[in-house]
Amino acid sequence: MWIDRDPERFWSKVEKLPSGCWIWHGTIMPSNGAAMYNVTSRRLVKAHRIAWEETRGPLPEGARLLRTCKTQRCISPEHRLVLVPKDYE
Numbered sequence: 001m002w003i004d005r006d007p008e009r010f011w012s013k014v015e016k017l018p019s020g021c022w023i024w025h026g027t028i029m030p031s032n033g034a035a036m037y038n039v040t041s042r043r044l045v046k047a048h049r050i051a052w053e054e055t056r057g058p059l060p061e062g063a064r065l066l067r068t069c070k071t072q073r074c075i076s077p078e079h080r081l082v083l084v085p086k087d088y089e
């Protein structure tokens with residue numbers, strides 16, 4: 001997993017709201033608004049994928065996660081639909 005060495009650092013950037021949204025307070029890509037986690041100084045990983053895998057286990061090969069709520073910074077696994085390649089190819 002991405003954050004085995006320091007899970008507290010990852011979760012310290014997540015604010016869980018009563019609405020169910022998990023707001024990301026880490027890096028946001030200026031180009032597309034994607035929530036990103038700096039695994040190392042040179043490696044960025046999508047924060048919603050880490051949140052999913054840390055709470056639910058590994059994602060299937062090629063899976064994409066589609067946000068189902070309207071909160072741009074939300075990374076909650078509850079608010080994601082998993083698409084596997086057969087769904088989008």
Ligand SMILES: [Zn+2]
Pocket residue numbers: 020021022069070071074075076079
């Ligand atoms: Zn949400």
